Amino acid sequence: MEQHVICYDVEKDLLPLVLSNCQYSLERGKETISEYDLPRIQQQILTHFLQGKPHISLTGIPTLINTIEKDSESVFKTIKGKVPQVSLNALIRNGVSRELDSYSEVCEALKIVELLLGFLAKTGGDANMKVGTYLKDVLKMDIEEHILKALNKCSLKHCVSLWQLLSSLKSENMLHLKMGPFSKYAAEYQDPLSEENRTELKGFMSPANAAQWLLEMHEFILLVLGRPYATDRYKPFWSVKEAMLLYMDHKEVEVPVYVEENFPENLLLSQILEAWKYVVTSKQEWMNEG
Incomplete structure (x- = not known):
């Protein structure tokens, strides 16, 4: 979305203004009726947020878009x-x-x-x-x-x-x-982990240098697997390692030797969401054990 020149906070700025121009009436046996003075609300918004502010044309100005x-x-x-x-x-x-x-x-x-x-x-x-x-x-x-x-x-x-x-x-x-x-992600990426998967992930994540790899995994989940039709490009039956190596190569980012040699081979892309959640919820416990 474009970043706007007028800045306001809904709860701190708008809600008090709206509620101050609301009248409630209650009739016996009926629901409370709320009546808003819309013209007054409009006028106060103009006065508080717009009046005196210069009009800025976007012509010739690079528009900052959050993409x-x-x-x-x-x-x-x-x-x-x-x-x-x-x-x-x-x-x-x-x-x-x-x-x-x-x-x-x-x-x-x-x-x-x-x-x-x-x-x-x-x-x-x-x-x-x-x-x-x-x-x-x-x-x-x-x-x-x-x-x-x-x-x-x-x-x-x-x-x-x-x-x-x-x-x-x-x-x-x-x-x-x-x-x-990740509740809105494709079900094809949300298969459960086996005990073997959990054991291998715990062994891989123990060293401190695996933390950055977990961030790379999350970025991959967020920016790639969250897209429409992601399953057409990144097949759920691929291994996570295979998919991540492809992604890192596309980003032109070098994969650490430790990851190349030790990341679980049998972890499937269909399990990546559960794998990430498992590591996140377990890492503090693993640190305490260490």
Whole structure:
């Protein structure tokens, strides 16, 4: 969607305005009737949000469109061409994850990073500049201090990897809150795991260097398997390893030797959603065991 010049919060700005112009009437034995003063609401919206604001024509101005999920391949490729990218190390990943300890914070941070990616794809930037510095000094954004602190652990060279992390954290939070992050995905990708699958995944995920691979898996799930007719391109009977190697090759990203040698061969693409959920819900337990 296009990023609008007029910014407002539905719950903080619009709802109080609407409710202040609502009258309730109750007749015995009947339901409560709500009557809204629509002309007054319209006038107050004009006064509060539009009056005095300059009209800006889009003619000649590049329009910023949030297309991360629609056209991620070209957005990420464009960014990498303008701002060389590297993966977040474990220390930064863990630091960001600890700072953003609620679903709402993760969603807000992800929204900000997606906006940032849109700008970087258009204008580029200094790879070593801190994300927080860019947001405050270049984009002039007013961001909650807690979220800014988390994002400022990263530089612009980490932005694509930061998006990977935040989008995965969002899905993880949804999973823990029983919101079903992949409920609308094709049933062909939601087969259960066998005990052998679980054992092999546990063995693979134990080393710390497998964490980045889990983020790559989530990106693949989110951006590829969530598309319409994904099963026509990525067959459910393929192995996850085969499909992921194809995806990584298409992205021109090198696959770690550890993954090449140790990722479970028998895990099928039809099981990838359950595999990701299993690892996410079990990794803390595995860490405690270690």
